Amino acid sequence: MILGLLRRGPLSGYDVKYWVDRAIRFLWAASYGQIYPELRRLEQAGLVRSESVPQGSRQRNVYRLTTEGEAELRAWLLASDVGYEMRDVGLLKLFLADALSVDEQLELVRRIRSERQATLDRLRAMGPEILRPPGDTRVLVYDYGVEFHEWVVDWCDRAERRVAAEHRARERGAA
Amino acid sequence: MILGLLRRGPLSGYDVKYWVDRAIRFLWAASYGQIYPELRRLEQAGLVRSESVPQGSRQRNVYRLTTEGEAELRAWLLASDVGYEMRDVGLLKLFLADALSVDEQLELVRRIRSERQATLDRLRAMGPEILRPPGDTRVLVYDYGVEFHEWVVDWCDRAERRVAAEHRARERGAA
DNA sequence: CCTTCCATGTAACCGGTTACATGATTGC
DNA sequence: GCAATCATGTAACCGGTTACATGGAAGG
Numbered sequence: 016m017i018l019g020l021l022r023r024g025p026l027s028g029y030d031v032k033y034w035v036d037r038a039i040r041f042l043w044a045a046s047y048g049q050i051y052p053e054l055r056r057l058e059q060a061g062l063v064r065s066e067s068v069p070q071g072s073r074q075r076n077v078y079r080l081t082t083e084g085e086a087e088l089r090a091w092l093l094a095s096d097v098g099y100e101m102r103d104v105g106l107l108k109l110f111l112a113d114a115l116s117v118d119e120q121l122e123l124v125r126r127i128r129s130e131r132q133a134t135l136d137r138l139r140a141m142g143p144e145i146l147r148p149p150g151d152t153r154v155l156v157y158d159y160g161v162e163f164h165e166w167v168v169d170w171c172d173r174a175e176r177r178v179a180a181e182h183r184a185r186e187r188g189a190a
Numbered sequence: 191m192i193l194g195l196l197r198r199g200p201l202s203g204y205d206v207k208y209w210v211d212r213a214i215r216f217l218w219a220a221s222y223g224q225i226y227p228e229l230r231r232l233e234q235a236g237l238v239r240s241e242s243v244p245q246g247s248r249q250r251n252v253y254r255l256t257t258e259g260e261a262e263l264r265a266w267l268l269a270s271d272v273g274y275e276m277r278d279v280g281l282l283k284l285f286l287a288d289a290l291s292v293d294e295q296l297e298l299v300r301r302i303r304s305e306r307q308a309t310l311d312r313l314r315a316m317g318p319e320i321l322r323p324p325g326d327t328r329v330l331v332y333d334y335g336v337e338f339h340e341w342v343v344d345w346c347d348r349a350e351r352r353v354a355a356e357h358r359a360r361e362r363g364a365a
Numbered sequence: 366c367c368t369t370c371c372a373t374g375t376a377a378c379c380g381g382t383t384a385c386a387t388g389a390t391t392g393c
Numbered sequence: 394g395c396a397a398t399c400a401t402g403t404a405a406c407c408g409g410t411t412a413c414a415t416g417g418a419a420g421g
Contacts, residue, residue, distance in 0.1 A: 019286030029372050039285055042278040046410055051374055073417045075372065085289070092290055097280030097302045103217040105272030110214055110331040111194030114260070115267055120327060127272045151356055152295060155349055156285040166341050174330055181326055204400050221382055226402055248389045248400065 016043060017053060018080060018088040021063060023150075025077040028054055038145045038153070041134060041160050054078055062087050105130070109174075117182040121175060128171035135164035191218060192228060193255060193263040196238060198325075200252040203229055213320045213328070216309060216335050229253055237262050280305070284349075292357040296350060303346035310339035 020031055028051045035045045057063045062084035068075050080088070105127040112120050138160050146154055195206055203226045210220045232238045237259035243250050255263070280302040287295050313335050321329055 016282060016286070019282075019289070022286070022289055027372070028374085033371095039282065042276050042281045042285075044275060044277075044409090047372095047374075048376090048411075049409055070371080071418070073372065088286075088289055092283050092287060092298070093294065095301070097283065097298070097305055099276065099278040099280060100219060101217050101274065101276055102219075103274040105274060106217045106331055106334060107191060107194075107214065108267050108272065109327050110217075111191070111197070111263075112267060112327040113325050114194070114197055114263055119268065123267070123272070126270070130272055150288050151353070152284050152287040155352060156281055159281060159345060159349075162345065163341075166338075170334060170337065174334075177330060178326070202400075203402085208399095219381090222402075223383075223404095224381055245399080246390070250400065 016045070017050070017057060018062060018084050018091070021078055021080045022085065022088060025066065025079040027075055027077050029075075030077075037141050038157065041138065041164070042156075057084070117178065120178050124171055124175045124178060128168055128175070131164055131167045131171065135161065135168060138164065191220070192225070192232060193237060193259050193266070196253060196255045197260065197263060200241065200254040202250055202252050204250075205252075212316050213332065216313065216339070217331075232259070292353065295353050299346055299350045299353060303343055303350070306339055306342045306346065310336065310343060313339065 016035070017031055020026060020034060026034070028047065031050050031054075032045065032047060035043065054063065054065070058065055058078070062081060063078040064081055065076050065078050068077050105123075109120075109123055109127070112123060115123065138157075142157065142161075145157055191210070192206055195201060195209060201209070203222065206225050206229075207220065207222055210218065229238065229240070233240055233253070237256060238253040239256055240251050240253050243252050280298075284295075284298055284302070287298055290298065313332075317332065317336075320332055
């Protein structure tokens with residue numbers, strides 16, 4: 016991921032974190048505790064080169080891709096792995112939610128909905144910044160993020176209605 | 191998650207793995223190396239009780255929820271966290287795919303599509319097994335899995351067309 | 366002046382995977 | 394007889410987070 020981000024031009028560790036958080040947080044996360052040591056490893060491996068570019072007396076080290084780094088990036092992009100791993104606490108809770116009352120279940124669905132909506136809003140707000148300069152596949156994946164969250168929010172709305180409807184059906188059955 | 195699965199009736203560590211892999215693999219994963227030690231910790235904490243139920247001379251230890259375990263489960267379900275963490279190698283690669291040729295980009299989108307389609311097929315095939323007995327919120331989340339993967343497959347189809355269309359547009363522009 | 370942002374890093378911790386080891390049972 | 398499935402576990406490893414520490418610059 017770092018090699019891929021660096022391809023467009025040199026970035027500092029801080030920049031890497033900044034762009035990851037804005038553009039691809041919803042599909043990949045990274046912390047400083049991972050980025051800074053990794054940049055060093057990449058430099059030791061000869062895949063990136065660091066360069067000190069202080070802003071006044073504030074230090075700043077930017078990294079740029081080497082020819083070897085570019086080759087490594089290409090090799091990784093062409094490798095067959097396109098898998099994903101998800102850890103979705105909200106949906107997991109919903110799956111196990113028969114231990115809750117109907118009202119509590121509805122509350123849970125609404126909480127999931129509102130969190131996803133918030134993520135969607137953030138993503139939309141950052142769109143203009145993320146997409147300058149555009150870059151076709153970047154726009155593509157940004158749109159994926161937006162559409163996906165729109166879909167989830169809509170699913171939550173339908174799920175809420177389904178839970179409520181089944182509840183009413185059970186009440187009628189019991190009466 | 192274990193407490194939630196146990197609520198419907200006693201399960202062995204093997205059973206837990208079996209059901210996680212089938213029903214919720216797409217939103218939460220678990221390995222034996224995590225499940226067995228965790229079951230012990232849960233027992234030590236008094237949240238589950240183990241019981242030896244050998245099948246012939248083949249050992250089998252099933253665990254059932256204690257009253258404390260049920261309370262703990264409810265507390266967890268009601269807690270506010272409904273966040274998610276995603277690690278999507280396919281989409282990450284696509285985001286960084288401007289280092290690839292258009293043909294290679296198309297290849298990547300198709301590979302993502304075919305993997306997601308395979309996951310969808312597996313999920314559908316297991317539907318009848320997963321949903322017996324039904325359990326409202328379990329059906330709900332199963333449907334989420336199916337619909338989500340249908341959406342992703344459709345998105346891949348559209349993405350492929352978009353990549354191809356932009357390529358043709360650039361060629362016309364260059365000509 | 367004070368807050369926020371820019372910027373770099375580390376140490377402790379932990380959740381989780383991988384690989385391995387073992388053995389009984391079922392069904393072809 | 395053999396493969397697949399049922400069943401339980403552990404040790405080494407590792408990817409990644411959290412919390413902490415430090416300090417300059419910009420802007421209100």
